[in-house]
Amino acid sequence: MSHETLISALYVFALAAFLGYQVISRVPPLLHTPLMSATNAISGISLVGSIVTAGAQYNTISTILGFIAVVCSTTNVVGGFVITDRMLKMFKRKELVKKE
Amino acid sequence: MQTYFIELSYLLASILFILGLKGMSHPESAKRGMHLAEFGMLMAIIGTLMHHEIVTYTWILAGLAVGSVVGLAMGLWVPMTAMPQRTALSHAFGAFAAALVGISEFYKHGGHVEPLIMGALGFEVMLGALTTTGSLLAFAKLQGLVRGTPMTYKGQNVFNMALLAVTVGIFVYLIVVPGSMPLFFTMAGLAFVFGLLLVMPIGSADMPVVMSLLNSYAGLASAATGFVLSNKVLIIAGTLDGFSGFILSILMCRAMNRSMTNVLFGAFGSAATAAAGGEQEGSMREVGLDDIATQLAYANKVVFVPGYGLATAQAQHAVRELADVLEKRGVTVKYGIHPVAGRMPGHMNVLLAEANVPYSALYELEQINPEFPSTDVAVVIGANDVVNPDARDNPTSPIAGMPILEVDRSKSVVVLKRGQGKGFSGLENPLFFKPVTGMLYGDAKDTLTRLVQAVQHA
Numbered sequence: 001m002s003h004e005t006l007i008s009a010l011y012v013f014a015l016a017a018f019l020g021y022q023v024i025s026r027v028p029p030l031l032h033t034p035l036m037s038a039t040n041a042i043s044g045i046s047l048v049g050s051i052v053t054a055g056a057q058y059n060t061i062s063t064i065l066g067f068i069a070v071v072c073s074t075t076n077v078v079g080g081f082v083i084t085d086r087m088l089k090m091f092k093r094k095e096l097v098k099k100e
Numbered sequence: 101m102q103t104y105f106i107e108l109s110y111l112l113a114s115i116l117f118i119l120g121l122k123g124m125s126h127p128e129s130a131k132r133g134m135h136l137a138e139f140g141m142l143m144a145i146i147g148t149l150m151h152h153e154i155v156t157y158t159w160i161l162a163g164l165a166v167g168s169v170v171g172l173a174m175g176l177w178v179p180m181t182a183m184p185q186r187t188a189l190s191h192a193f194g195a196f197a198a199a200l201v202g203i204s205e206f207y208k209h210g211g212h213v214e215p216l217i218m219g220a221l222g223f224e225v226m227l228g229a230l231t232t233t234g235s236l237l238a239f240a241k242l243q244g245l246v247r248g249t250p251m252t253y254k255g256q257n258v259f260n261m262a263l264l265a266v267t268v269g270i271f272v273y274l275i276v277v278p279g280s281m282p283l284f285f286t287m288a289g290l291a292f293v294f295g296l297l298l299v300m301p302i303g304s305a306d307m308p309v310v311m312s313l314l315n316s317y318a319g320l321a322s323a324a325t326g327f328v329l330s331n332k333v334l335i336i337a338g339t340l341d342g343f344s345g346f347i348l349s350i351l352m353c354r355a356m357n358r359s360m361t362n363v364l365f366g367a368f369g370s371a372a373t374a375a376a377g378g379e380q381e382g383s384m385r386e387v388g389l390d391d392i393a394t395q396l397a398y399a400n401k402v403v404f405v406p407g408y409g410l411a412t413a414q415a416q417h418a419v420r421e422l423a424d425v426l427e428k429r430g431v432t433v434k435y436g437i438h439p440v441a442g443r444m445p446g447h448m449n450v451l452l453a454e455a456n457v458p459y460s461a462l463y464e465l466e467q468i469n470p471e472f473p474s475t476d477v478a479v480v481i482g483a484n485d486v487v488n489p490d491a492r493d494n495p496t497s498p499i500a501g502m503p504i505l506e507v508d509r510s511k512s513v514v515v516l517k518r519g520q521g522k523g524f525s526g527l528e529n530p531l532f533f534k535p536v537t538g539m540l541y542g543d544a545k546d547t548l549t550r551l552v553q554a555v556q557h558a
Contacts, residue, residue: 003216005330006216006327009326009327009330009332009335012332012335012336013323013327013335013339016335016336016339016340016343017339017342017343019118019340020121020339020340020342020343020344021343021347023118023121023122023124023125023340024121024340024343024344024347024348025347026122026125027121027124027125028125028126028464029351029437029439029445029446029449029464030127030446030449030459030462030464031124031127031130031446031449032348032444032445032446032449033183033187033444033445033446033447033449033450034124034130034446034450035121035124035344035348035445035446036187036311036312036315036344036345036348036444036445036446037183037186037187037190038120038121038124038134038137039121039315039319039340039341039344039345040187040190040191040194040315040318040341041137041141041190042117042120042121042137042141042337042340042341043194043318043319043322043337043338043340043341043342044141044193044194044197044322045113045117045141045144045322045333045334045337045338046194046197046198046201046321046322046325046334046338047145047148047197048110048144048145048148048331048333048334049198049201049325049328049329049331049334050163050197050200050201051145051148051149051151051154051160051163052148052151052153052154052329053200053201053204053205054159054160054163055151055153055154055155055156055157055159055160056153056154056155057155057156058204058208059207059208061204061207062204062207062208063159065200065201065203065204065207066159066163066200066201066204067159067162067163068163068196068197068200069163069196069197069198069200069201069204070159070160070163070164070167070197071163071166071167071170072167072193072194072196072197072200073167073193073194073197074163074164074166074167074168074170074171075167075168075170075171075174075190075193076167076171076190076193076194076197077141077167077171078167078168078170078171078172078175079170079171079172079174079175079186079190079193080171080175080190081134081137081138081141081175082171082172082174082175082176083174083175083178083183083186084134085131085134086175086176087180087183087450087453088127088130088131088134089131090180090450090453090454090456091127091130091449091453091459092453092456092458092459093127093128093458093459093460094458094460094461
């Protein structure tokens with residue numbers, strides 16, 4: 001990793017942290033559980049790294065580790081998003097509840 | 101060209117993730133926000149599949165298929181009451197993936213990793229490993245596979261700190277003198293052990309903080325992976341998750357008026373701290389179900405205060421039924437939700453939403469507290485510490501200063517409780533001994549169902 005790459009990565013990190021703070025502090029306690037499962041699903045983006053590791057055939061061990069990593073992070077992503085959707089669907093406005 | 105396409109897909113994904121989380125500021129925009137984030141994830145995956153280093157798709161597709169099936173099964177069939185366990189397990193999966201990618205990256209280079217990358221790689225593997233085992237233990241505690249009480253022994257904190265110091269020591273050595281495989285695997289192994297040790301002394305009642313912290317660590321592990329692979333979307337998504345978890349854990353600590361250090365190393369709820377609660381004057385007054393039903397039926401305003409007991413008794417639907425019959429009689433019904441009620445942030449809100457309680461009826465601590473003096477009956481369902489007036493009145497109490505739901509200010513309080521035992525923190529609760537308080541013992545779901553019938557006949 002060159003120094004420029006590191007510096008630009010640090011920039012991204014710092015700005016994302018700042019943005020994250022701004023965005024997350026606006027989430028009401030009502031939605032804290034869906035928030036946690038949503039951020040968890042999003043951080044399953046390590047799937048991107050797992051995919052390359054599993055498909056690049058560096059060596060057998062890397063491929064095996066990569067395969068397990070793909071399984072784990074896909075579970076994380078799919079499970080996380082499905083359950084977040086499921087939870088959010090349950091939060092209803094008063095009028096909608098009465099109609100049922 | 102290909103590289104541009106991949107990078108563009110990552111940029112798009114990053115933007116969509118941020119928009120998705122921004123949507124979380126309101127229940128109405130949250131659903132659409134999540135769809136944006138899901139689409140972003142899909143884009144990132146498609147982009148990655150074009151990566152020039154990929155030579156075979158067999159294992160990728162197999163992994164995606166297996167993971168999707170497991171993920172779908174978990175997502176569709178896990179009951180809402182088990183949400184904390186599911187989330188803990190999911191943290192473990194995500195963190196384990198990050199740790200494995202790190203280990204594989206190290207192995208690929210035969211251990212000869214340049215210092216800058218080694219720095220990020222070490223963080224990735226250590227955070228990933230300790231989050232994996234820590235989350236698994238949290239899962240086991242929440243699922244009831246392991247006792248929920250803190251597990252402590254003499255010199256625990258010293259031992260944990262020493263282990264952490266050794267782990268970090270090896271990490272620093274690897275940065276300075278690269279190339280040692282055995283040392284690297286020792287470091288990873290120690291981090292796996294440390295995760296267990298970190299969660300061991302933490303009691304069930306402190307789980308909201310631990311869940312948030314593990315959430316944060318899992319995210320930071322992903323961000324570190326981003327540094328190793330020079331991948332911006334990983335850094336952004338990981339950092340968002342890391343900060344979200346961090347903010348949540350601070351909010352949870354504040355809601356208990358305790359410092360992070362105290363939660364992590366204080367072993368709250370163990371025998372040592374429980375002794376601090378003094379003997380209570382007076383006695384608990386047990387009340388009859390029919391009396392309560394009459395009180396509820398002729399009240400103007402009723403506030404339900406749910407706690408973890410609501411989840412264990414699966415009583416969320418029964419509460420809603422009771423609220424329905426009361427509202428039909430013209431009673432105003434509200435719900436007061438303490439930030440640390442339950443086992444993870446927002447736990448109670450999700451349960452009540454599942455039972456079709458409209459979110460406009462769910463009130464936060466600051467909103468509902470001024471309303472208690474005008475409340476006729478406050479019904480406490482399986483909550484204990486969050487309504488303990490000692491936190492407000494007794495400066496020597498271990499929970500002194502913790503913001504509570506001031507149910508004791510209402511005209512009458514009914515506490516639904518499984519038995520006469522103390523709460524998870526082991527503290528005596530003076531609320532139960534107050535003259536305004538009546539106790540209704542028994543399974544919350546059963547009691548509530550009988551209350552529904554009694555109110556209908558009142």
